[in-house]
Amino acid sequence: MLSNAAKYAIRSILYLAIHTDRKNKIGVKKIAEELSTPQPFLAKLLQQLSKSKLVSSTKGPNGGFFLSEANQQNSIWDIVENIDGTVKFEECFLGLKKCEDKNPCPVHHMAVPFKQKILSSFKDKTIDEFTREIELSGTVLTLKKLGI
Amino acid sequence: MLSNAAKYAIRSILYLAIHTDRKNKIGVKKIAEELSTPQPFLAKLLQQLSKSKLVSSTKGPNGGFFLSEANQQNSIWDIVENIDGTVKFEECFLGLKKCEDKNPCPVHHMAVPFKQKILSSFKDKTIDEFTREIELSGTVLTLKKLGI
């Protein structure tokens, strides 16, 4: 459903939302270590996200990536769109071109409510709101601390 | 979640379940046309499924593919396993290695019930039962008739 790239991107942005701001930046190296993602690949991703104004960065010593207040007002869906586009997420579970309520594929009625749930969760909340939930519910972005 | 290959495979097998038996076989060409899938690619897939005893076939004139009674006792999950393996389906939605109830990723609680539903629907029913449901509920495998 999501490419590796999109998964890395989501996790990075949530990570940045929790650990950075304009005054506290983090470099790719650290981020990649914390999230256990391939470092050069993540660097590319963050570059793209930066160009698309989904994350912020500064160069030079003490530089790094961070989420500005503006960045925090985007949604997870904005990230997915930027990396994967919308197609993969919206298409039929069995690959039918015109699977819809009136001509459902055999798993349509199972797949649709789930997709809607995920979609609305990705679209309707800002990164900011999402992160606050994460902090409340104690969900997890990296499991490095737990020994993988 | 599912590769194209797995999607084609599932659709082919359900198609064969509905339209064939030991006496009424169908060739790749026809199947590929009906399901709008790339023909040589589907041929490869059916070969693999045949070698794994998930579909049956005979060579020569009037030959083709069909689902034997034994084949019909398999589950959709058997197909998925055979084509994609189990990993992609079971892994965390955000790619975490140890995402579980006690260390859930931010979308864990949404993703898990869905996966369980799909999984049990794929594991617990035989092809035979699945097809009967399809016939009852009028869900659709190909939309060729509808003009795509």
Place this chain on the structure above:
DNA sequence: TCAAATGAAGATAAAAACATCTTTTTTGGA
């Protein structure tokens, strides 16, 4: 001012997924 840290950019590469082409084997029927 300059060295070091950092992101940006572009080229390259490896692997997986997706797809096709060609040849061989089998087999029913004329």
Place this chain on the structure above:
DNA sequence: TCCAAAAAAGATGTTTTTATCTTCATTTGA
């Protein structure tokens, strides 16, 4: 017996995804 139809098998090609490497540009702070 021989031909044509069909699957089986194996080689090859293409595209996308994933990943790395190298060089360049920028900025801070000593």
